[in-house]
Amino acid sequence: MRNERLHIGFCLSATWLRGQAASPSDAGRDLPSWYGELACRAETACLDFVFKPDALFFHPAMCRGALALDGVDPTLLMAAIAAQTQRIGLVTTLSTTFVPPYVAARQLMSLHWLSQGRAGWNIVTALDGAANFGAQPMPDADKRYRKAAEMTALVRALWRSYPHEAIASGEGIRAVDHQGAFFQCQGPLNLPAYPLSEPVLMQAGASDTGRTFAASVAQATFAATPDMEAGIELCADLKHRARLQGRAPGDIRVLPGLHFFLGRTREEAHDRHRNAFAGIGVEQRLQSLYTAVGLDARALAPDARVDAALLPPAGTPVRSRTHAQLLRAFIARERPTLRELLERPELVGSAHWVAVGTAExxxxxxxxxxxxxxxxxxxxxxxxxxxxxxxxFAELVPELARRGLLRQRYSGRTLREHLMED
Ligand SMILES: Cc1cc2nc3c(=O)[nH]c(=O)nc-3n(C[C@H](O)[C@H](O)[C@H](O)COP(=O)(O)O)c2cc1C
Incomplete structure (x- = not known):
């Protein structure tokens, strides 16, 4: 069944501050109120969830024009938000490459109890950070996905190792005795299962391996789809893969990032969009192109066409296969000039869909x-x-509700119920 209404998450990473002057007031910011207020606005709008991506590394250049406190631990942050909200889902991010499964299982089930069934786990295999865990170099992407699949199955087994009914009867608690390629874990978990349902699983990463993994376990995927063609292809493919695994197409919700620049007028919106990226120079864009697909375009004129013949062979190791595939598909389809290519969201953002204009x-x-x-x-x-x-919040959300595309009140209590609602 196709859902009739949109499922919307609100990202709490301060993406709107990028390109703005850094605020000295960050140092004294009242974090619980600042994030809590945003989450309450998202809850008043009846959105499905608030969400925070995460990284376990830091480059000093990352803080330019962003919220200095954006590195706050997302699971602890969601626990603070749980106390300030009642209905909205709370999706944290935990890396399967670095976080031990017992710790992840316990933190997520704790958040689930603290929020009365509203926790979600954004499962990421991560792109960087090995140096902080004595694990250099980063394992290759397929190895990271094998570890992610083993860890996800183990986390779910731990959640089931102490069934809710056992609180009263003391019966049914069992070890998991896991001996795998990456983890050994005896269990059981020291926290019983929350009664209504398990935390929701969300996944990010859309290579072939990433898609198969998402289709096997996730209730939602956080996608990077810079154009509608990419979205149509991903949606059809993930639902097909879910069907092959015995799941219904509606069991996995495909949720691309929507990077929007709103203004009261189109001019105002376009000014905001231009200003946000004005600080990213040509050198930096060329470096992003090289990192994304391995193409050194420094010698090309801005009006030169870039076509597929200029690209290194497919399969050349890259930082993110998801981003490389998106950019390769765009180049093959459009034969853009270098100038056009360097404007792409894959190079100046995180490859997300960009929309600029009035709320309408x-x-x-x-x-x-x-x-x-x-x-x-x-x-x-x-x-x-x-x-x-x-x-x-003031115009776009009400406009979507007016068009019948957004719920106007919550009917469920848990994040799973919000996401599965048609
Ligand atoms: C839309 C999107 C969001 C992501 N968010 C995160 C994140 O918050 N933290 C993280 O460590 N990795 C994040 N990743 C990286 C993925 O977990 C994964 O490591 C990467 O995409 C490589 O997988 P692939 O081979 O499927 O492309 C994200 C990837 C995508 C596509």
Missing amino acids: DVADDVAAWFNARAMDGFVALPGGGAQSVDLF
Whole structure:
């Protein structure tokens, strides 16, 4: 069954502050209130969840024009937000490459209890950070996915090792006795299962291996789809793969990031969009192109066409196969000039769908993607400063509700119920 309404998550990483002057007031920011207020606005809007991506490394360049405190641990943050909200889902990010399964299982089930069934786990295999765990170099992507599959199965086994009914009867608690290629774990977990349902699993990473993994376990995928073609292809493919694994197409919700720049007028929105990326110079964009697909384009003129023949052979090792595939597909399809290529969201952002305009313009884009089956909803990634966030809640959300695309009250209590609602 196709959902009739959008499933929307709101990203709490301060994406809207990128490209803005860093604020000295960050140092004294009241974090619980700052994040809590955003989560409450998302809850008033009846969104499915708030979400925070995560990285377990830090390059000093990352803090330029961003919230200095963005590195706050997302699971602890969600526990603080749980106390300030009642209905909205809380999706944290934990890396399967670095976090031990017993710790992950316990933290997630703790968040689930603390929020009364609203926890979600964004499962990431991570792109960097090995140096912080005595694990250099980063294992290759397929090895990371084998570890992710083993860890996810083990975490779920731990959640089931202490059934809820055992709280009363003391019966049914069992060891997991896991001896795998990556982990050994005896169990059981020291926390019983929450009664209504397990934490929701979300996944990010869309290589062939990543898609098979998502289709086997995830209730949602956080996707990077810079154009509608990419969304249609991913949606159809993930639902097909889910069917092959005995699941229904509606069991996995495809939620691309939507990086929006809203203005009261189109001019204002386009100014916000331009300003957000103005600080990213040509050198940095060329470096991103090299990192993404291994193409050194420094000698090319801005108006030279870039076509597939210029690319290194497919399969050349890259940082992220998801991002490399998106960019290779765009180059093969469009033969862009170098100037056009260097504007792409794969190079200046995180490869997310970008929408710029008034709330009505962006609502039109959202409706077009939904009608074309390019997504089941989206993860809101505001860009262009606090005014863009304000317009999201004050104008875009009500516009989507007016069009019948968004729930106007919660019918369920758990995140799983929100996501599975048609
Ligand atoms: C949309 C998207 C969001 C991601 N978010 C995170 C994240 O928050 N933290 C992280 O460590 N890795 C993140 N990743 C990286 C993935 O977990 C994965 O390591 C990477 O995409 C490589 O997988 P692939 O071979 O399937 O491309 C993200 C990837 C994508 C596509």
